[in-house]
Amino acid sequence: MSTYAPQNPHLPFGDQRTAPWYGKSIVSVNQFSREDLTYIFAVAHEMREMVVRIGTFDLLKGKILANLFYEPSTRTSSSFTAAMERLGGSVIPINEVKYSSVSKGESLPDTIRSLECYADVVVLRHPQKGASALAARYARKPIINAGDGAGEHPTQALLDLFTIREELRQVDGLTVTMLGDLRYGRTVHSLARLLSLYNVKINYVSPEVVAMPREIIAELEAKGIPQAEYTALEACLPETDVLYVTRIQKERFENPEEYEQVKGAYVITPETLKAAKERMIVMHPLPRVGEISMDVDDDPRAAYFRQMEYGLYVRMALLAMVLGKA
Numbered sequence: 001m002s003t004y005a006p007q008n009p010h011l012p013f014g015d016q017r018t019a020p021w022y023g024k025s026i027v028s029v030n031q032f033s034r035e036d037l038t039y040i041f042a043v044a045h046e047m048r049e050m051v052v053r054i055g056t057f058d059l060l061k062g063k064i065l066a067n068l069f070y071e072p073s074t075r076t077s078s079s080f081t082a083a084m085e086r087l088g089g090s091v092i093p094i095n096e097v098k099y100s101s102v103s104k105g106e107s108l109p110d111t112i113r114s115l116e117c118y119a120d121v122v123v124l125r126h127p128q129k130g131a132s133a134l135a136a137r138y139a140r141k142p143i144i145n146a147g148d149g150a151g152e153h154p155t156q157a158l159l160d161l162f163t164i165r166e167e168l169r170q171v172d173g174l175t176v177t178m179l180g181d182l183r184y185g186r187t188v189h190s191l192a193r194l195l196s197l198y199n200v201k202i203n204y205v206s207p208e209v210v211a212m213p214r215e216i217i218a219e220l221e222a223k224g225i226p227q228a229e230y231t232a233l234e235a236c237l238p239e240t241d242v243l244y245v246t247r248i249q250k251e252r253f254e255n256p257e258e259y260e261q262v263k264g265a266y267v268i269t270p271e272t273l274k275a276a277k278e279r280m281i282v283m284h285p286l287p288r289v290g291e292i293s294m295d296v297d298d299d300p301r302a303a304y305f306r307q308m309e310y311g312l313y314v315r316m317a318l319l320a321m322v323l324g325k326a
């Protein structure tokens with residue numbers, strides 16, 4: 001495990017203080033080693049078995065999660081809620097920040113320091129890159145980054161990787177093609193970094209204005225990951241094992257004309273998939289707004305709804321880990 005994960009000495013007794021992730025914040029995927037991932041996925045597997053067998057169990061009974069969302073969310077916020085409740089814990093939902101003190105001008109560190117008086121862990125989504133790292137500096141309880149602007153979305157990347165492993169049984173040797181808004185899409189920033197722990201090839205397909213940030217490409221290049229950039233999917237689709245489609249992130253464009261130029265740039269249809277491998281999977285962090293036609297949903301390669309279910313087990317694993325129960 002990297003030393004990046006902040007240590008936290010201020011936690012209550014009665015938990016497994018020696019558990020490696022106990023009390024730590026999850027801010028960036030750069031915190032994880034390959035061994036950590038093997039461990040997280042093993043715990044996620046156990047969670048899945050438990051949910052299938054008994055539905056809800058009391059591993060986190062008495063623990064409270066604060067779900068603090070400054071940006072809209074459907075899947076992330078509800079899957080963290082479901083994860084906590086399936087583990088017997090409870091949730092303080094704060095997703096309409098306009099009704100909270102934030103609308104009175106309260107700073108993020110103050111909001112966090114107040115919430116942690118009531119909760120054992122805080123899940124935070126915020127429009128500013130770096131917001132979770134800032135919160136983790138002030139917090140005495142673990143902060144889980146649920147998306148910081150165009151920065152990272154580490155729990156999504158973990159569930160994405162878990163999906164790839166579950167669906168294709170391996171990660172090494174695969175070619176992953178990321179398509180769409182690679183500039184503002186935080187999920188692909190985190191996933192590319194996480195994939196760099198494996199022996200993979202990554203293709204980036206996007207309009208030039210929303211290309212993958214240079215610093216991420218340089219980071220992966222330094223690790224020896226083969227990468228290639230395209231503006232059209234056709235050139236790299238036949239070699240692709242995982243097609244990871246993203247939404248053009250309208251809300252992050254400073255110039256609306258730029259958005260108009262690239263919206264609708266790619267649409268995956270059954271026709272597109274004719275040129276793809278039989279065993280390829282199509283992933284998407286959702287929501288989709290037209291980049292995958294609904295006609296694709298019945299194709300067995302369409303993995304995006306299964307991906308969301310895997311997210312529940314991974315988030316259950318992460319909560320159990322930072323609360324010292326795994």
Ligand code: ASP
Pocket residue numbers: 147153186187246247249285286287
């Ligand atoms: N739900 C993902 C996110 O929060 C993807 C998206 O919004 O397009 O980043």
